[in-house]
Amino acid sequence: MVHVAKRDYYETLGVDRNASDEDLKKAFRKLARQYHPDLQSGEQQKKTSEEKFKEVNEAYESLSDPEKRKRYDTFGHAGGPQGFGGGFEGFDFGRGGFGDVFNDIFEDFFGGGGRGRQRAERGSDLQYNLELSFEEAVYGKEAKLRIPRWELCQECKGTGARSAAALKPCPGCKGAGELRFQQGFFSVSRPCTQCEGSGQIISDPCGTCRGRKRVYRERTLSVHIPAGVESGMRLRLANEGEHGLNGGPPGDLYVAIAVKPHPFFKRKGTDILCDVPVSFVTAALGGKVEVPTLTGNTVIKIPAGTQHDKVLRLKGLGVPNLQGHQTGDHLMRIKIQIPTKLTPKQKELLGEFAKESGMSTDTEGDGFFDKMKTFFE
Secondary structure, three states: OOOOOOOOOOHHHHHOOOOOOHHHHHHHHHHHHHHOOOHOOOHHHHHOOOOOOOOHHHEEEEEOHHHHHHHHHHHHHHHHHOOOOOOHHHHHOHHHHHHHHHHHHHHHHHHHOOOOOOOOOOOOOOEEEEEEHHHHHOEEEEEEEEEEEEEEEOOOOOEEEOHHHHHHEOOOOOOOOOOEEEOOEEEEEOOOOOOOOEEEOOOOOOOOOOOOEEEEEEEEEEEEOOOOHHHOOOOEEEOOOOOOOOOOOOOOOEEEEOOOOOOOOEEEEOOEEEEEEEEEHHHHHHHHEEOOOOOOOEEEEEOOOOOOOOEEEEEEOEEOOOOOEEOOOEEEEEEEEEOOOHHHHHHHHHHHHHHHHHOOOOOOHHHHHHHHHHHHH
16 A cells, blocks of 8 residues: 655645744635635546645644644644544634634635625715815815715615515525525525525515615715815715615715915915015115015015015915914015116116126126136136
């Protein structure tokens, strides 16, 4: 008689000896799906897969138990029949992870996995796209939103039946919500298709929802938009989405914010930016100009000698921080305007200014390039 040595359990599952419990479970789930006899075609293929299936099960049954795994790592297959080689007879399907793996596989195969009654179903999340003006985003607002959604039917309280007497035990599953049958080596169950796992059928549907348990309605919801929101943000309103089924919780409502651009202002974080045109005379001599802000026009002082693109700041006139800690500033970028049309008198005065300042419109450029040449030498 020829004795065939058993394959190493780790090799059978395709994992290394340091594999975690989760690694073992993943490997077993994959191989169990691959070799399950009831998924094979042809008698020879079924027979071959059955042997593989038993081998995979034996390996996982041993390695998934901490004590058996420890004994196997120490003694190998010599650990004794009480520890290994139990085949199908040695499995404890009620034990933690092992039974859970088989339940997952059965659900994949048969679409249910012995859980019978309809599960509570959470309602769907909803999203409302809200467009705000620049000012509304900065200061916040109370928005009235019209939200269409599926809501629990108040007429039948979500049962789908006109009355309690209209709910009858399902004749297909006798009210159990599931059907049991033999599938290969195992007795498995799946939800009853006649009552969809509820265990009941509706003999007289509700006149309002027509047996659907929910109705589609539009409602008006008042939503507080906090000061400081900006485009791309989403506000979550818990439990304001669609109602669930079979006692399941409602979904959530998400308000997606989009802010319309402003003709004058831009935003950078909590600061507001704008360009302020200033004449070259005011920039040189200094003076006062009126500038717009979100709270109205205000007068600011332009220091003498202000350069182009210099930024002046008005403290506290920006955007409130969403956490309420502080408010940003209003930043004004100075844009010096050069006149494009000069009268002869203006040209004469500017020429005198240039002469008085030691400037020459003809040679200034040459001096600049001379300096550049020196820099690169």
